[in-house]
Amino acid sequence: MSSLWCVVPAAGRGARVGGDTPKQYLPLAGRPLIEHTLARLATHPRIAGVMVVLGAGDERWPGVERIGGKPVLTTIGGAERCDSVLAGLDALPNDVAADDFVLVHDAARPCVRAADIARLIELAVPAGGGLLGAPLRDTLKRADAAHRSAATEPREERWRAFTPQLFRRGELAAALRAAAASGLKPSDEAMAMERAGHAPLLVEGAEDNIKVTTAADFALAEFLLDRTA
Ligand SMILES: Nc1ccn([C@@H]2O[C@H](COP(=O)(O)OP(=O)(O)OP(=O)(O)O)[C@@H](O)[C@H]2O)c(=O)n1
């Protein structure tokens, strides 16, 4: 079975965590958060290599060139996550063809399960692309400016999007470029692909594939690390 490259957007500032150090470099179980994520990806049998997208002038990147025997390449990202993903796609090795599928996975998601990555590849490749996610399981409220519940929104057919997301290199790059040209800043790859007329497959994954977003998420991620390995 062929293996895929994975673009890892890691050029964010982690503003919602606070502090001067971007969250991907903050300690999680004794190691920088990003190292856990890269270890998960690089040791996966279906992943050929990782392209880490760094912030400009990022001195915190340890400069590793291989993890788990897999190549680790780097490039510089942009102002928004979508810009960073596009930069990562453009920087992939030339032997990654336009029709080859590529994964995109947030550096901020260190607890992704290997079985979920395998299942995404198994189901989304024949479907032309897709993403891990989970159906909403809570009642959904629309808040007004005073944080009052203004309405209860339908939760049927509503999913939370996770990463990895998986698409053909050329189609995803074209969709991201088209979105950028229209002034849209897609919050995930699937949004750009939907806008380009594709219908990404939703593949249900474990809800413990959390995105470390606030300081409180570090304790939860540390609790989950060993339980999701
Ligand atoms: N310009 C950006 C913004 C985000 N990311 C990456 O996209 C992933 C998910 O984004 P998010 O959780 O929003 O991270 P930050 O943008 O760093 O968080 P914040 O919005 O709190 O600053 C992270 O791995 C982050 O490093 C990126 O590569 N380039």
Ligand SMILES: C[C@](O)(CO)[C@H](O)COP(=O)(O)O
């Ligand atoms: C891509 C993503 O992980 C899907 O849920 C998420 O949108 C990235 O976080 P952000 O805060 O939207 O940048």
